[in-house]
Amino acid sequence: MEADILQRAARLVQSMYWTGPTAIFFAAIALMLAGMTALQLAWPTVERKGFLPMTTTRGDRLFIGLLGSAWIHVLWLATMALPLWWASTLAILWFAIVMRFG
Structure with a gap:
C-alpha cells in the first residue's frame, strides 16, 4: 500500500516540467511554511x-x-x-x- 502511494507520487513529480524558476518558487513556499511553523512553535500567534x-x-x-x-x-x-x-x-x-x- 505505501509502496503504491510512493510510486504514484514519484510518477507525479517526474511528469512535471521542472525549471529553475519553478523549483525556486516551490522551495520558497516550502521555506515560508517551515518558517511559519517554527514561528508558531516559538511564539504562538495572536x-x-x-x-x-x-x-x-x-x-x-x-x-x-x-x-x-x-x-x-x-x-x-x-x-x-x-x-x-x-x-x-x-x-x-x-x-x-x-x-x-x-
Whole structure:
C-alpha cells in the first residue's frame, strides 16, 4: 500500500516540467511554511486587526499575501505588456504590507 502511494507520487513529480524558476518558487513556499511553523512553535500567534476587514493570524496573512500575489501576476499578464518582473516587485511589496500591517 505505501509502496503504491510512493510510486504514484514519484510518477507525479517526474511528469512535471521542472525549471529553475519553478523549483525556486516551490522551495520558497516550502521555506515560508517551515518558517511559519517554527514561528508558531516559538511564539504562538495572536489574532489582530489591521487594515484587512477581519481579524487575522500570521497564517491568515500569509495565505492572503500569497493569494493576492497570484492575482497581481494574473492581472498583470492579462493587462500589461511590461515585463513580469514589475509584477513580481509589486507582489513582493503587497506581501510585505499584508504581513506587517494586515
